Amino acid sequence: MALTDEQLVAFHRDGFVIVPDAYDSAIVAAALDAVERAAYGMPFTDYLQKFDAEGPGSVTDGFHGESEGGRTQFPTGDDALDALIEDDDYLDMFSQCLGSEDMNYSNAHLFIRFGPTDKRHAEHLWQGYHIDHNTNCFLPPSANTYQYGYVNSAVYLHDVLPDGAPMHVIPGSHRTLIDVLPELIRSGDWSGNSALTDLRKVTEFQDPVPATASAGSVLFYNSYLVHAAVPFKNKRAQRCFWTLSMARRDNSTWSKLANPWQYGEREFLTPFLEETTPRVRTLLGWPPLGDAYYTEQTVDLLASWFPGMDLEPYR
Numbered sequence: 001m002a003l004t005d006e007q008l009v010a011f012h013r014d015g016f017v018i019v020p021d022a023y024d025s026a027i028v029a030a031a032l033d034a035v036e037r038a039a040y041g042m043p044f045t046d047y048l049q050k051f052d053a054e055g056p057g058s059v060t061d062g063f064h065g066e067s068e069g070g071r072t073q074f075p076t077g078d079d080a081l082d083a084l085i086e087d088d089d090y091l092d093m094f095s096q097c098l099g100s101e102d103m104n105y106s107n108a109h110l111f112i113r114f115g116p117t118d119k120r121h122a123e124h125l126w127q128g129y130h131i132d133h134n135t136n137c138f139l140p141p142s143a144n145t146y147q148y149g150y151v152n153s154a155v156y157l158h159d160v161l162p163d164g165a166p167m168h169v170i171p172g173s174h175r176t177l178i179d180v181l182p183e184l185i186r187s188g189d190w191s192g193n194s195a196l197t198d199l200r201k202v203t204e205f206q207d208p209v210p211a212t213a214s215a216g217s218v219l220f221y222n223s224y225l226v227h228a229a230v231p232f233k234n235k236r237a238q239r240c241f242w243t244l245s246m247a248r249r250d251n252s253t254w255s256k257l258a259n260p261w262q263y264g265e266r267e268f269l270t271p272f273l274e275e276t277t278p279r280v281r282t283l284l285g286w287p288p289l290g291d292a293y294y295t296e297q298t299v300d301l302l303a304s305w306f307p308g309m310d311l312e313p314y315r
């Protein structure tokens with residue numbers, strides 16, 4: 001499965017595209033179970049009951065890092081989640097969006113919002129619009145959205161309906177932003193290098209649209225795309241995404257998040273590296289298959305560094 005020409009045109013024009021049925025339903029259902037285990041330490045429906053019975057103080061107010069039942073940063077250690085990055089069709093679509101086969105991992109994590117207690121949104125609908133670019137990059141936006149922007153994506157692990165806090169995105173804002181930024185900065189309406197104080201001030205932008213989609217869909221969006229979180233209208237809903245950000249390798253010195261290399265993170269990355277595919281190892285920075293690094297000597301050494309790794313492809 002690849003993006004059609006129309007989908008790719010839409011991605012460049014709008015700064016985002018939603019691809020339905022990118023993952024099959026059994027894979028997505030298993031991933032959702034795994035997210036719920038990591039986030040709540042139990043199924044969502046049980047966590048709702050706990051909330052009903054014991055009140056807001058009985059549930060967590062954030063799902064970052066270590067959550068109630070597991071780890072929400074990639075790699076989580078749960079194959080039902082970590083294997084989503086190994087899907088070749090998904091990676092092919094990702095590289096179409098980046099305009100390069102040569103991609104570099106920036107960050108991946110579980111994005112979980114629990115409707116009953118969720119506060120991850122601004123007070124008013126004209127507030128909270130921002131770009132995610134600075135999460136993985138220190139550079140301000142460039143007119144060259146391909147080369148210097150990067151791509152974020154979210155795998156929808158259940159249907160996200162209009163009342164289920166769909167992310168709101170502004171079509172085309174990844175291209176328009178650079179023209180309106182100087183004035184926004186001058187007037188004090190751009191804060192922290194990434195957020196608009198008041199959407200109503202930017203008459204050049206189109207109206208925001210909700211990124212609703214069914215389970216198994218994938219959203220790809222440019223890192224310069226202006227978007228915001230909105231509140232749940234249905235407070236009995238949750239919203240669970242598996243997310244991944246990647247940059248073109250020829251821009252990866254300035255677009256990256258190096259957390260998997262930090263000590264403390266390595267204990268999670270090492271077993272994942274051991275089991276994943278050569279393609280994914282290369283996303284994580286390893287020399288590609290066929291690289292001159294892989295000699296009999298180094299492959300033998302890899303065998304002792306990573307005893308469980310299938311090294312045949314490198315020989």
Ligand SMILES: O=C(O)CCC(=O)C(=O)O
Pocket residue numbers: 113120132165166167168227228229230
């Ligand atoms: O939750 C959402 O819909 C968007 C959240 C968001 O934009 C962010 O955390 O950067």
Ligand SMILES: [Fe+2]
Pocket residue numbers: 130131132227
């Ligand atoms: Fe964001």
